[in-house]
Amino acid sequence: MAAETLNGLKVAILVTDGFEQVEMTEPRQALDEAGAETRLVSPMDGQVKAWNFKEWGDTFPVDMALDSARPEDFDALLLPGGVINPDKLRALPEAVAFVKAFFDAGKPVASICHGPWTIIEAGAAHGRRLTSWPSLKTDLQNAGAQWVDQDVVVDQGLVTSRKPDDIPAFNPEVIKLFASARGPSRQAAAE
Structure with missing residues (x-):
């Protein structure tokens, strides 16, 4: 991963209470x-509370309120997953x-x-090959995605993994994909 540089790349991490702690902290x-x-972008004010496998985890400061975050300001x-977090986010039109x-x-x-x-919910699963926690397989297939049971999948600008155990495979692919967000001119400017 050290060979890839993301200097200056701005990454939004969208979470609300109940995100799986390690799925935010380790990739971050x-x-x-x-x-x-x-x-950390969130519809929550001030701080968000993580889920740590089987119980509530740590709290983290929100860096930017969702209602003031502009996607065009991020690259x-x-x-992150967890059951509670994405279930809450998919019900919020502004998050979607x-x-x-x-x-x-x-x-x-x-x-x-x-x-x-x-x-x-954002309508972006259709036509993509991806993975997730196994219980989402039918939801993703019904949305027109091709679900596969692999530790990491990269397809059409999206990298996905199934669970915390996949983070060692997930992180390098995230960095590689996010480095491609620069394009040749931004990459040269960052070096």
Whole structure:
């Protein structure tokens, strides 16, 4: 991962209460170490509370309120999973619109576990090959996606993984995909 540089790349991490803690913290750390500027974007005020496998986890400060976040100010999007988080986000029109804007603009998106629920709601699963937590298989197939049971899948500007155990495969692919968001001119400017 060290060979890839994300210096100056702005990454939105969309979460609300109940995101799987490790699915936000480990990818965020990898992105930060590669030079990206990550921001927790949330419909929650002040802070969000993580889920830590079987119980509530830590709280994290929200960097930017969803209602003031503009997709055009970011280069890429990370959607952590957990069951509660994406289920709440997919029911919020402003969260769905935020996610949809990244796909509409052709910006790279990374999602893990139950995160693809929000992708379905944004209408962006159709025609894509991806993976997720196994219980989303039918939802994704019904949305027109090709679901596969692999640790990481990259397709059409989207990288997905199934669960926390996949993070070692997920993080390098996220960095590689997000590095492509620069394009040749932005890559040269960052170096």
